[in-house]
Amino acid sequence: MAERHLEVEQKYDAAAEFVLPELDGLPGVVSAAAPEVHELHAGYFDTADLRLAAHGITLRRRRGGVDAGWHLKMPAGPDSKQELRAPLGRPLIVPARLSGLVAAYTRGEELRPVATLATRRTVVRLLGADGTTLVEIADDLVTGQVGTRTEQWREIEVELGSGPPELLKAVGKRLRKGGARRAASSSKLGRLLGQAVVPSPAVAARAAARARIAAATSNGKGPVVTTGEVVLAYLAAQVEAVFEFDPKARLGEDDAVHRMRVAVRRLRSALRSYRSVLDAERTVPLGPELRWLAAVLGEVRDREVLRMRFAEAPAFVLEDLQRQERSAYRRMNASLKEPRYFALLDELDRLILDPPVTRTGERKARKELPGLVTRAWTRMAKDYARIQTSDDPDLARHDTRKAAKRARYAAELAVPVLGVEAKRLVKDAKRIQEVLGGYQDGVIAMEHLAAAGRRTRIPAEAFTLGVLYGREECEAEAARDLLPTTWSQTLGPSF
The missing domain is CATH 1.20.120 (Four Helix Bundle (Hemerythrin (Met), subunit A))
Structure with a gap:
């Protein structure tokens, strides 16, 4: 099982002559621990066309520091990433548990080294009255390499510990007054790769479909929308939910399988109820595939429901249900790595990117x-x-x-x-x-x-x-x- 950690941080670019400002007097901060220096060496992995980076995901194997090992970071909201960790293992073999969590993005493409980063990190921890770390400030001198190209820069990371979000803002304000500025990229890898990372057209299309309806309905004075636009916005939201809950379902997070299954059912239902809006030649073949995926998820969900209903049942009943649930999860995770699943995701992306809207949909x-x-x-x-x-x-x-x-x-x-x-x-x-x-x-x-x-x-x-x-x-x-x-x-x- 991969170790999980919610990372809430802000990044700042700093010039070589930047001096870390005084950090006393910040809300709740009693003292600062002595600076710690670490030498970090990380190799980053992605597909040849940088699919993970296009979705804001980073996968690395890092040596040095207090958390050496494999790190997978996935967006989890503003300034937040869900970080999953695994032991160092072998240098070029991505742990199966982590590669499985990004399978919906890689879709069978090989994960391979794409960049390396060497970082000299100076860490200052701001402590509360009970000695816990409220916030951690990392002053990084970075050397990044992609192929034969090398780039160097300085970056300040401010990661929230047990302190309140307001403390993150207060530290950021001090840094900006001292001459730092918010980083243009949310990750070191993103900065290093630069324009080589092409934003996902599918993600952009889903966002555009939803934004069109939001603009049209926010105050009743927006543009007139067509039936096809409304249907596509709804479909886009459900496809987005499938991607959101895919890794959570694989991890067995609470209610994730249920919510992913509901998104699949909504997709299938919308395609049936609004079949006159989109060309049947494209949409009808999706029906059996969505039904298959719902059944795969349903096997797990049915066991979950029974287990929760039978909390008072004899031990042998609960133990049998738990065994069935574990087996169902294994089968689900295997199915979510199949080419059939990846082909379905490809078609869902294509549906939003190139919608086959009929004349009814244009009304x-x-x-x-x-x-x-x-x-x-x-x-x-x-x-x-x-x-x-x-x-x-x-x-x-x-x-x-x-x-x-x-x-x-x-x-x-x-x-x-x-x-x-x-x-x-x-x-x-x-x-x-x-x-x-x-x-x-x-x-x-x-x-x-x-x-x-x-x-x-x-x-x-x-x-x-x-x-x-x-x-x-x-x-x-x-x-x-x-x-x-x-x-x-x-x-x-x-x-």
Whole structure:
């Protein structure tokens, strides 16, 4: 398991004659530790076309200092990066755990050395009353090399420790008064590589799609947007979420698999509900691939849900679920390294970069969206009506739940344009979805408990399983019986 660390820091460029200013009197700072000098040597790894650098990601193997080893840094917000570390290992072999976390970006391309940095670092730690490090200031003399080109510069890094964010700003203010200036690049590697790093066109396209809708809807006076633009902005947001939660899901972070799966489902649902907006020749093949990815993630998520529901179950049930969950995670991580997954990501990027907008998509969103949202809601209503007449009511309930998700996501996509009315539909469809989800979860839990009951020969365990089964049955029946009341409280579209 890679060690994780959230790094919050600001970087400043400084001239060779720059003198570190006095740092006394800063909020909460009681003293400064004696300066420490380290000699650091780092080799940076990336693909031949610098895909990691294009996404603001750095991967290095560093010797020297107090944290020698492999370091992977991924953006985590303004002035923040999630840093994951691994032992030094072999010089040219990237640890599999770290290379896997960036697989969505490298997509099978080899990670190889692209640059080296030698840094003479002088560290000053500002301490609080209890002796903890509030902030660490690193004065770096850097020599970077790419191929035969060598560059030297001086840089000041201010990294937040246990101090408040205000302290980071206060130190920065002192440095700027002393002649330093905020660095143009967020990383040493970025500065060294310069224009060799080409910003990702896919990232730029996703940002542009979302910015267009934000500008058009911020005050009601923006440009008129087309249906295709609204759909693309929604799709762009979901693709962004897939990339955001991909490494978190691989690490097993809380709720990451669930949120990545939801983004995949939203993509698939939007492509179905708004199939008239984008050319089917491009979008229809994405359906089975998105369904496959949702199933891969769903195997893990289903085990997570059962484990959380069965907190009071006998130990053998929990242990079995934990084994299943670990196995599901291994299969998920293997699937997320497959060419099939990389090909899907390529197509999602292409969808936003080169959107196949139809004539319907070129029409004004405010005129087209009401009909498209209504169509999704009508489909849900038809499935709901089948519950009373179907030979298999549970199957009809399952179909209604899926239709409720599609209606919810269809209305969610339209919220920036249709406003309050679309928000109400989102809320109503979500209530239907959650009631049916409660019933479905109860049925699945009952099936699992029944199977566990057949495996045990210990009366006390069988009794506990029976109690849990009875509770799940009651909750499932309560959710089922609540459905008509919940449905009667929905008004449907009134565009």
